[in-house]
Amino acid sequence: MIITSLLQVKHRDHTGLHMRELTMSVKSLDVIVEGRRSQPQQLIEVLQDVQDLCGYIPRESMITVSKELGVPLIEVYRVASFYKAFSLVPSGKHVITVCLGTACHVRGARRMVDQVAGQLGVSPGGTTSDGLFTVECVNCLGACALGPVVVLDGVYYDKMTPRKLSRLIDSVRAADSEGRANA
Amino acid sequence: MQNYVTLTIDGAPVRASRADSVLDVAIEYGICIPHLCHVPTISDLGACRLCIVEHVQNGRSKVTTSCTLRVQEDMVIRTNTDKIRKLRRNIAELLVAEAPNSRAVQDIALRCGVKQVRYPFRNKTCTLCGRCVRLCAELWGARAIGFVGRGKDRRVDFPFGVRPDFCKECNSCIDLCPMTITPCDGPMKTGEERLCGKCEGQLLMNENFPDFCVWCALGEGFGCARHA
Ligand code: SF4
Ligand code: SF4
Ligand code: FES
Ligand code: FES
Numbered sequence: 001m002i003i004t005s006l007l008q009v010k011h012r013d014h015t016g017l018h019m020r021e022l023t024m025s026v027k028s029l030d031v032i033v034e035g036r037r038s039q040p041q042q043l044i045e046v047l048q049d050v051q052d053l054c055g056y057i058p059r060e061s062m063i064t065v066s067k068e069l070g071v072p073l074i075e076v077y078r079v080a081s082f083y084k085a086f087s088l089v090p091s092g093k094h095v096i097t098v099c100l101g102t103a104c105h106v107r108g109a110r111r112m113v114d115q116v117a118g119q120l121g122v123s124p125g126g127t128t129s130d131g132l133f134t135v136e137c138v139n140c141l142g143a144c145a146l147g148p149v150v151v152l153d154g155v156y157y158d159k160m161t162p163r164k165l166s167r168l169i170d171s172v173r174a175a176d177s178e179g180r181a182n183a
Numbered sequence: 184m185q186n187y188v189t190l191t192i193d194g195a196p197v198r199a200s201r202a203d204s205v206l207d208v209a210i211e212y213g214i215c216i217p218h219l220c221h222v223p224t225i226s227d228l229g230a231c232r233l234c235i236v237e238h239v240q241n242g243r244s245k246v247t248t249s250c251t252l253r254v255q256e257d258m259v260i261r262t263n264t265d266k267i268r269k270l271r272r273n274i275a276e277l278l279v280a281e282a283p284n285s286r287a288v289q290d291i292a293l294r295c296g297v298k299q300v301r302y303p304f305r306n307k308t309c310t311l312c313g314r315c316v317r318l319c320a321e322l323w324g325a326r327a328i329g330f331v332g333r334g335k336d337r338r339v340d341f342p343f344g345v346r347p348d349f350c351k352e353c354n355s356c357i358d359l360c361p362m363t364i365t366p367c368d369g370p371m372k373t374g375e376e377r378l379c380g381k382c383e384g385q386l387l388m389n390e391n392f393p394d395f396c397v398w399c400a401l402g403e404g405f406g407c408a409r410h411a
Contacts, residue, residue, distance in 0.1 A: 078330055
């Protein structure tokens with residue numbers, strides 16, 4: 001399958017995924033569209049599954065989805081580029097989400113953003129050049145009493161301070177390099 | 184089922200075919216409703232908001248876009264109340280601030296009575312009217328371009344930003360684009376944008392005949408459906 005090889009080439013330089021997972025993910029793309037072929041109304045669900053699987057929506061997957069569901073390519077691209085839940089570029093291995101909602105903001109969430117930006121050298125929406133971290137901002141996570149809230153890979157950290165955040169980032173980094181040394 | 188309905192536009196009873204939009208009918212009867220994104224023969228999107236009218240129902244009036252409003256029996260429409268003209272002038276003002284580098288947009292601003300622009304000029308290259316997108320999809324079935332992104336990043340683009348091989352390179356998208364008609368004095372540079380306002384006679388026309396289609400020369404510029 002042409003798409004298989006394309007995906008592999010595309011992913012090889014991307015630190016987040018390894019070769020074995022890749023072949024799996026291509027298979028799973030088949031699994032995702034299976035049973036939903038020629039059903040344009042399933043577009044968003046399919047894209048959500050692709051996002052979950054790859055962490056972003058690869059170009060090639062959009063082409064496949066367009067063909068399989070019978071949705072014009074521009075329509076797939078329009079939807080994928082419209083919703084914030086979809087990302088068109090690979091995100092880092094770890095995702096740091098800083099809440100900038102009103103409650104967190106008044107408790108100094110801006111300082112968290114500055115801390116992350118200073119420590120990792122990326123502004124919100126960006127990914128570090130080593131592909132380890134992606135930084136995002138949201139407007140309220142519904143946990144205002146615990147603010148400022150920072151989420152790392154789905155885990156909520158409450159009452160954050162720049163110092164705590166800095167240690168958190170360091171610990172993730174340390175764990176990652178350890179993991180790589182053992183691999 | 185009857186194929187014709189009778190409705191009232193600006194106090195005049197008019198007969199129209201059931202499938203028509205209020206804008207179609209008004210243009211046909213010589214009532215001027217400025218519009219930008221409406222193009223005859225392709226579907227209406229309601230993108231530019233210029234064609235707003237008041238739809239009076241049970242003593243209440245609702246402001247809505249006439250290009251997407253189907254005619255109904257006994258409908259009462261007002262196209263040139265003070266309220267509408269004020270709203271429309273503001274929409275046109277925003278439009279010309281967003282994309283001053285188009286004679287079409289400048290013309291519309293004039294016809295809507297814009298005398299000064301209170302918003303910062305952005306000098307965008309697209310008004311997001313969606314003429315090109317609908318034309319490509321509906322006339323050619325190519326679907327080579329579409330809206331991408333959201334909010335202030337919304338734009339017209341090819342899939343992934345590259346011209347796909349199914350684009351017929353017919354250039355009809357460009358033919359219909361209001362941004363391809365440059366202002367009479369040539370393109371304005373960033374920082375030098377202004378309200379053109381050279382066709383002052385047209386501004387007078389707007390004051391004296393706000394609700395009549397006067398076959399204004401401006402109409403040609405913005406591809407008014409009357410001239411199409
Ligand atoms: S050139 Fe023709 S086919 Fe290509 S985007 Fe424009 S209208 Fe569509
Ligand atoms: S490119 Fe031109 S026709 Fe297309 S949406 Fe923008 S202004 Fe309208
Ligand atoms: S404002 Fe941050 S959780 Fe509500
Ligand atoms: S919104 Fe009706 S013509 Fe643009």
